[in-house]
Amino acid sequence: xxCQAPLNSxxxxxxxxxxxxxxxxxxxxxxxxxxxxxxxxxxxxxLSALAKAGAAGISNVPGLSELRTRYIQExxxxxxxxxxxKLQNAPTDEGPWGFLGYAQGxxxxxxxxxxxxxxxxxxxxxxxPDRSENRWPQQTSLKSAFLDLGEKVSEVGQAALxxxxxxxxxxxxxxLEGVSQVGRxxxxxxxxxxxxxxxxxxxxxxxxxxxxxxxxxxxxxGKEVEEPPEAGLFVKVDGQYRKFQVKExxxxxxxxxxxxxxxxxxxxxTWHRVDKPSDTKSLERFNFAFFFKPPMDTRIHSNSELTNDxxxxxxxxxxxxxxxxxxxxxxxxxxxx
Ligand SMILES: [Fe+2]
Numbered sequence: 654x655x656c657q658a659p660l661n662s663x664x665x666x667x668x669x670x671x672x673x674x675x676x677x678x679x680x681x682x683x684x685x686x687x688x689x690x691x692x693x694x695x696x697x698x699x700l701s702a703l704a705k706a707g708a709a710g711i712s713n714v715p716g717l718s719e720l721r722t723r724y725i726q727e728x729x730x731x732x733x734x735x736x737x738x739k740l741q742n743a744p745t746d747e748g749p750w751g752f753l754g755y756a757q758g759x760x761x762x763x764x765x766x767x768x769x770x771x772x773x774x775x776x777x778x779x780x781x782p783d784r785s786e787n788r789w790p791q792q793t794s795l796k797s798a799f800l801d802l803g804e805k806v807s808e809v810g811q812a813a814l815x816x817x818x819x820x821x822x823x824x825x826x827x828x829l830e831g832v833s834q835v836g837r838x839x840x841x842x843x844x845x846x847x848x849x850x851x852x853x854x855x856x857x858x859x860x861x862x863x864x865x866x867x868x869x870x871x872x873x874x875g876k877e878v879e880e881p882p883e884a885g886l887f888v889k890v891d892g893q894y895r896k897f898q899v900k901e902x903x904x905x906x907x908x909x910x911x912x913x914x915x916x917x918x919x920x921x922x923t924w925h926r927v928d929k930p931s932d933t934k935s936l937e938r939f940n941f942a943f944f945f946k947p948p949m950d951t952r953i954h955s956n957s958e959l960t961n962d963x964x965x966x967x968x969x970x971x972x973x974x975x976x977x978x979x980x981x982x983x984x985x986x987x988x989x990x
Contacts, residue, residue: 679890680897680905682710688812696816700919703817706890707908707923710899714809717867718901720802721941725870727798728939731777732840734792742777742788753778754788762855769855772848773929777838781807781943784833795838799941802867803836806904806943810865813906814945817920819862825915825954826862826947834945841938844929853884853938854927859909860964860981862945866905868898869940881930884938889924910981911947911974914955914965922959949975 681702687695688711702709731739736757744754756776762769777795779787781803789796811829814820820829841853869885871878880898886905887894899905910922930936952971959965964980965972 679706679895680708680710680888680899681706682712682899682903685711685714685809685812688809688816691816696818699813700817700916703906703908703920706888707921708888708897708925709813709906710903711809711813711906712900712903714805714902714904717805717809717904720798720805721867721901724798724802724867724941725939727793727795728777728838728840728941729870729872730793731790731795731838732775732842732937732939734790738790738792742790744778744788748786750780750784750786753780753784753786755790760855760857762857769850769852771850771852771854773842773844773853775840775842777840779803779836780833781836782833799836799838802941803834803943806836806865806867806941807834809904810863810906810943810945814862814912817916819912819915820947826951829945829947832946832948834943837942837944839938839940839942841927843935843937851929852926853929856889856924856926858922858924859907859944860911860978861909862912862915862947863909864907864945865943866899866907867941868901868903869938872937872939874935878936881932881936884928884930884936887926887928894926909945910959911953911977914953914957914959914972914977916957917955918957918959946978947974949973949978953977 683695683699688699699709739755740757742755744756745751754777756778758772758775760771760774779789779799781800783800811820818824820826844853866886869880871880886897888897897905907923907925908920912920913922927938951974953974954971955965960967964977964984966976
């Protein structure tokens, strides 16, 4: 079922060990030029990494460090705008694109019967490519920095999705051309010590094809600082949460449930969370997330174990992605009351 995208069968030699970097935490890193080159050997290794850890790094992405630096500066500038200005770009809540814009406060995740609220998480959502419904602030240059970074992330991610046979001719998603994907500025503000939620971002799993993340940036009293060892992204591997970090020129690809469905459990959706620092005073965190989804009318055919999930409704001609999407939002992101 997978690996139906055309692969360059003349290049089947797995990359040298030095071209991969199995880090101490179990995160495997693949050079971007190897991902671009449709080699069956690299495809197998990437699928293997995504099956094991649900995530993999893609390194040496040309221009990424510079795009990231400019984006972080603009994200920081946006976060410093008065709240009343930021709220001018709040979501309209109207229509399918009503979630775009600045969202104060965090998601609410229902997990194993308990609601977890991410109070210190703020977001700015926009589509890539740009749409008229995007709610860009006029007071900063966030728009160009966001879109330029997003286009690069989209390019790299699509190369990876084609490589593993998730997208491309002969697969269930022939192309992502013309599909509006979603980018998210993530801004984690200083934590409230009284907040019962011990995470900046609670444990969750993505329901779309997958997500891409850049290296986050941390600021303390206006100065950029290193990520505290106990804080940051943690990914569940073999039942245990492990810290995953990437460099400035590297993107982290995370598997979502729709990918697991389409690839029939060949890859595994990634449970992940963002841990708070032990000293929460004045520490802020910025990141950029990009989410890949198929066209809403895509019909997913699968024999994955996720087909047992009540969100997967197949009346004989596959589960319509839009139905899966709406059922997932209802499960994970519903309001508490
Ligand atoms: Fe996530």
